[in-house]
Amino acid sequence: MGKAYELRLYVAGKTSKSVAALENLKKLCEEHLKGKYSIEVIDLLEKPQLAEGDQIFAIPTLVKKVPEPVRKIIGDLSNEEKVLVGLDIRTKINN
């Protein structure tokens, strides 16, 4: 658990889903990854060219670039359990 988490959250403007996702993510990271994460929020309305690089098609999408493997979690991140599994946190805790 020594590795830092690099997280990117893709949103499109300040929609309710985007806002909710960012709030959920922040809360979750504070709980489980305190001090070991960085969150970059990318608004595709401002930088649409970035959508192709990370293969974004759904909004909001959370991309975990580091640590490997790359995972994507789409949706407003309201289901904490699923997000933790998606970020490979839950399995590690279980270990």
Place this chain on the structure above:
Amino acid sequence: MAKSKNQLEARSTGTIPKTLTGISGLDEITLGGLPAGRPTLVCGEAGSGKTLFSIEFIVKGALDYGEPGVFMAFEEKAEELKANVASLGFDLEQLEKDKKIRLDYVHIDRSEIEETGEYDLEGLFIRLGYAIDSIGAKRVALDTIENLFAGLNNTAVLRAEIRRLFQFLKSKGVTAVITGERGGNGLTRQGLEEYVSDCVILLDHRIINQISTRRLRVVKYRGSVHGTNEYPFLIDDEGISVLPVTSLQLNHEVSTKSLPSGIAALDKMLGNSGFYKGSSILVSGTAGTGKTSIAATFANAACLRGEKCLFFAFEESPKQIIRNMRSIGIDLQKHLKEGSLEFYASRPTLYGLEMHLVAIHKAIKKSKPSVVILDPITNLITIGSVSDVKTMLVRLIDFLQAEQITVMFTALTLNNIVNEQTDEGVSSLVDAWLLIRDIESNGERNRGLYIMKSRGMKHSNQIREFVITDKGLDLVDVYLTEDGVLTGSAREARMLMEQTGEVIHAQAVSRKDRELERKRKILESKIESLRSEYESAEEELNKVYVEEALKKQIMGETINKIADLRRGDDGGEEKNVHKNK
């Protein structure tokens, strides 16, 4: 064809605006292309050519109509796609560099995606919108959007989003092609046809008798008239070609110009001119009667006139034909080299009838010949029923007549009911029909040629013997005798016999002449001898006279002398002598 295209364009105005796809034949079926600024659904089974259809729509738009396009792939990676279509001569790399097209591969991997809570596909919209705006695209292809359903669980969201996507595409004003996999109860697995209401095209790939035929059908096209039939199409190294088979009408131009057949004697039988330009000629006969030779002679004649000829060989390879024709003094190799002759050889079983028709169309449109040979059409029976072949040939003849191309078919007739039917079926379509028949007699087989019909021409009703020599083909008058018609060696024998007869006759005549001469000579000599006899008789007679005269004279003289001696009176005695004479 150009004329009909204009008609189509004229008709399409007044209805909804359309975008030409550039896919050969499709624009004629849809009377002007796909609905402009609206999405069109192209559905079909795996391997039916959906991806090719959509990529061709994009590439042709960029190349031929100056409309940049976005291709969004959900199935194949950009690299794979580039490699796949490179074989069609589409250089996507270059087009992308020139900002004429844009490829975007949407990768959806279920294993690395987790869904939590609500989401939408705004990301896809942004991506698509960005791609469209970056090159000013007028065309969009999505291949195949249904893959989203495989990658994501929330179908309710997906359905709502796809509906929104189509609205989005319409608002962007792009003409879009969306592909969908066939399956389930509807046209597509996910019922995409519910969302796309403007135009739906179905691609089909059917196997009949182990031969596959691709077909295309416009299922619906709102606000426009369109061809409703299933149209066969072909995928080859130039992409998709669709054949609009029923758009042809019986109003093509006709020509009174005629083309020599290459056999002088045959031209004579055809009213001294040959076949009409743009007509169709059927040459039928049993095996080995020289059908291909007649066709090759016709082709050769066309090439020698400097016209272009396209030879469709369904039985022999081009090399085989060239070799075989050399044996009758026809050098096809020369024409091949000069480019006036082109061969198009394919096994009939290569693909279905319709595909053959499409392929023939394509080849003809490409090389624009004035003479086309199909040798033989009989082999097409192996891949279709009699009526199939007939309809195919009707379309082909229609097309060729519209293009003013003269066509010669050869057909094999067997003592087989099916083939006889075909023969008749086809023969009602053609303008001229040459029949070569075996005439079997005296232990040999000879060829008799006759013209069954030749529309609009005063043609001979005679059967001619058809001979193949080292120097080409010829027709000889059959020998009519009291025993009937003689051909082949019987004819030769008869001719020989008559020649001998003539010699004998001539000899007999000369012998009689000589005899007569001899008789004349004999008689003449007889006359001579008689004459000399007469002369001698005359001489004899004359001798008597002379002697008598002499005697009288001498006697007179003697009397006078005696009288003189008696009287010594000269004057009186002389008068007496005179009187005695």
